[in-house]
Amino acid sequence: MAELHPQLKKDCLLIGQFSLCRLLLMPDANYPWFILVPDRDNISEIHQLSTDDQHTLINESSRLATLMETLFNPDKMNIAAIGNIVPQLHVHHVARFKNDVAWPAPIWGKVEARAYAENEIQNIISELKKHLTEDFVFLI
Amino acid sequence: MAELHPQLKKDCLLIGQFSLCRLLLMPDANYPWFILVPDRDNISEIHQLSTDDQHTLINESSRLATLMETLFNPDKMNIAAIGNIVPQLHVHHVARFKNDVAWPAPIWGKVEARAYAENEIQNIISELKKHLTEDFVFLI
Numbered sequence: 001m002a003e004l005h006p007q008l009k010k011d012c013l014l015i016g017q018f019s020l021c022r023l024l025l026m027p028d029a030n031y032p033w034f035i036l037v038p039d040r041d042n043i044s045e046i047h048q049l050s051t052d053d054q055h056t057l058i059n060e061s062s063r064l065a066t067l068m069e070t071l072f073n074p075d076k077m078n079i080a081a082i083g084n085i086v087p088q089l090h091v092h093h094v095a096r097f098k099n100d101v102a103w104p105a106p107i108w109g110k111v112e113a114r115a116y117a118e119n120e121i122q123n124i125i126s127e128l129k130k131h132l133t134e135d136f137v138f139l140i
Numbered sequence: 141m142a143e144l145h146p147q148l149k150k151d152c153l154l155i156g157q158f159s160l161c162r163l164l165l166m167p168d169a170n171y172p173w174f175i176l177v178p179d180r181d182n183i184s185e186i187h188q189l190s191t192d193d194q195h196t197l198i199n200e201s202s203r204l205a206t207l208m209e210t211l212f213n214p215d216k217m218n219i220a221a222i223g224n225i226v227p228q229l230h231v232h233h234v235a236r237f238k239n240d241v242a243w244p245a246p247i248w249g250k251v252e253a254r255a256y257a258e259n260e261i262q263n264i265i266s267e268l269k270k271h272l273t274e275d276f277v278f279l280i
Contacts, residue, residue: 045209045217047202058198062187069185076227077185080220084236084244087216096224104224108246 002041005088016138020056028113032072032095034064044087061091068095071127078106142181145228156278160196168253172212172235174204184227201231208235211267218246
């Protein structure tokens with residue numbers, strides 16, 4: 001398994017593993033915010049993945065986005081590979097609402113993260129466990 | 141052919157068409173910035189595309205990102221589907237440099253667009269015409 005970048009390890013909660021990507025939760029209660037990290041060494045750009053891995057990435061991304069729509073009923077999904085600070089390829093998936101604190105701007109650099117209450121994170125994990133029943137390994 | 145959203149039509153320069161996506165140039169000289177718009181009606185999220193179209197999208201995205209690396213030699217590619225204002229699915233591809241005006245922040249909402257000189261846009265189009273020689277139709 002490829003090493004997770006120390007900044008991702010520090011900032012995020014590791015939830016589990018799809019066939020290609022690790023699933024992380026960004027603990028910012030302003031928005032439901034997950035990150036996919038392909039489990040491959042020394043990759044910083046999507047196009048550096050093999051074609052098969054690229055297809056798996058978009059499959060897993062769409063599976064995650066569909067699940068986030070089911071769980072959170074957002075007005076829009078925002079999906080982005082930025083990586084200007086953390087070079088390990090990671091793809092943000094953020095559920096956006098017309099009444100969230102940054103709407104309609106993208107979320108990065110807009111407002112300080114807001115802490116979740118412990119039970120809120122537990123609730124999210126419980127919901128994920130109800131829905132991610134196939135081809136996903138929980139590590140939490 | 142699916143109608144291009146009026147805001148994209150107004151803000152961007154239509155360059156041409158891959159097999160799935162139209163290629164637009166955002167005329168902001170701060171960064172090389174292209175947009176892919178899948179030629180499908182009533183799609184606002186990647187996961188609403190068919191699986192085949194999702195695979196074609198990531199193929200075309202990686203082809204564009206690779207070409208942008210060749211032409212501009214950036215420090216990082218930023219690729220994002222946001223769409224909080226323009227609902228028609230469109231995927232930003234931005235070549236980022238450690239000395240650009242917004243680095244390391246994402247570009248959206250950071251600084252005013254800067255106009256290209258006319259010959260700069262012509263140079264970009266000439267370069268694209270040299271490199272996009274297969275399965276791409278120029279509309280400019």
